[in-house]
Amino acid sequence: MIRGTPDGAADEQPLRRCVGDVDDFARRFWGRRVLVHGPGAEGFADLLSLDDVDRLVAEHGLRTPAFRLVRDGSTLPASEYTRSARIGSAPMSGLADPARVFDAVEQGATLVVQGMQRYWPPLLRFCRDLELELGHQCQVNAYVTPPNSQGFSPHSDTHDVFVLQAFGTKTWRIWSEGDTAEGEPDNVELEPGTAVYLPTGTPHAAHTQHTLSGHLTVGIHPTRWRRVLERALAHVLDDPEMDTPLPVGFPHAPGELAARLGEHLEEVGTRLAKVDAHHVAEDLADRFLTDRPALLRGGLTDRMRLSALDDPGRLRRRPGAVCEFRTAADGRLRVLLGDRELRVPEWVEPAMREIAAVPTMTVADLEQHLDRESRLVLLRRLVREGLLEVVDE
Known part of the structure; x- marks a missing residue:
């Protein structure tokens, strides 16, 4: 100790x-x-x-x-x-x-x-x-x-x-x-x-x-290595061949069963070596980052302020809010927000990354990335999703 x-x-x-x-x-x-x-x-x-x-x-x-x-x-x-x-x-x-x-x-x-x-x-x-x-x-x-x-x-x-x-x-x-x-x-x-x-x-x-x-x-x-390896193995076992029954009378011929089992183990080992480790790791991380309950204290008050939100309005990252980025196969930005995931077009990505990088900001701070209407739509959405809160000034 x-x-x-x-x-x-x-x-x-x-x-x-x-x-x-x-x-x-x-x-x-x-x-x-x-x-x-x-x-x-x-x-x-x-x-x-x-x-x-x-x-x-x-x-x-x-x-x-x-x-x-x-x-x-x-x-x-x-x-x-x-x-x-x-x-x-x-x-x-x-x-x-x-x-x-x-x-x-x-x-x-x-x-x-x-x-x-x-x-x-x-x-x-x-x-x-x-x-x-x-x-x-x-x-x-x-x-x-x-x-x-x-x-x-x-x-x-x-x-x-x-x-x-x-x-x-x-x-x-x-x-x-x-x-x-x-x-x-x-x-x-x-x-x-x-x-x-x-x-x-x-x-x-x-x-x-x-x-x-x-x-x-x-x-x-904790998420343990056993779970990570089980998920990797699940990719390998996702094969109809693995659901076929053992041979008739297998308890009476363990030698034959052992030979067949050896073939399967060799095949599983070959497939396991080809599993995309990055994909498995990212999948586990994504599950964690989209399975956290939302912390929405003050959320109703914020929503009542959205209609008056405009360029001078100040917002800040909600305490405890999750925000992580991934790139989807279609090029869109995946935004992981704790209990949900948003997908936004590529042209919104620079604005999203600036929002995530600063603790507070005004609506007008996004003018280099989005026109007035677009930035208001985005920021109001992020308030509703629980990432941002409106600062009472």
Whole structure:
């Protein structure tokens, strides 16, 4: 286990907040070794505080399965801490009962708030930016544990994890890479602002002592080489010949089957060597860059401003927006926008590349590329698609 040294200054780059030296992390730790970083001076209170947890439970209409309560590794029955209600004539179930949730936590249960990257504004942006830095899908859960308690017994996860201590302190037992939970663990005291990276399969357990603790677990679901090779192999196996049945009576003639199998393996190997690696790699990248949920806060306000947008109007890149370019076979520009793809004519490409290259711009800034009507059509479209937002001046 390695400890990193915090920089001490606030840094909005999510990965840097989690690991410090990003290049060193990518080279020495990613997928390999445990890293403890911090505590950093900026902490993680901007992402979640105890007051935030209070408001989530008491005021935000939290419903299962977005939260659960756990004690000693077992999830408590939802009926013990939820209630039903109605909106008009429609019934709702699984609503958090604040008093009973708080009672359960006070009595030793851990509150788990799940999938927060979908609805909690600070984590929407943090998780999106972290995903784009890593190139891998992320999700975020929060764990709030009362004093002198342990929510889960020693276990390991099937994905990589960043643990971000938001408030309070918690003692973690972490078994070094390659060990099992049978050996002697390292004991790590997490203070607010401390981050821990756990590669897939690292056994760990955590408990509180004298204070209530709240931490965020960022689950990283990496695309692995196995998946890349499976996609390459899928190109090879996309052949009707591969769907023909094995010979009649094959269990009684394994030697004949082995000979036929050898022929197929040789053919597959020959075809696999001819697979266009660039095509497979670009296909995987495109899938990632068109499968990110749109972040459209303020989108309705922006649309109401579009009719008045003209040359003096200022726009900026929407925070967390994805914009990557590819060239289609017909020469048009493919614009990957996170959850969708646009195709624009070649003559629009210079304008698109200028839009992507600057953080803010006016409509008139595109006059060297497009006439007034064309630039208004393009920019209004990009506002509707979620790439740009209108600046209120």
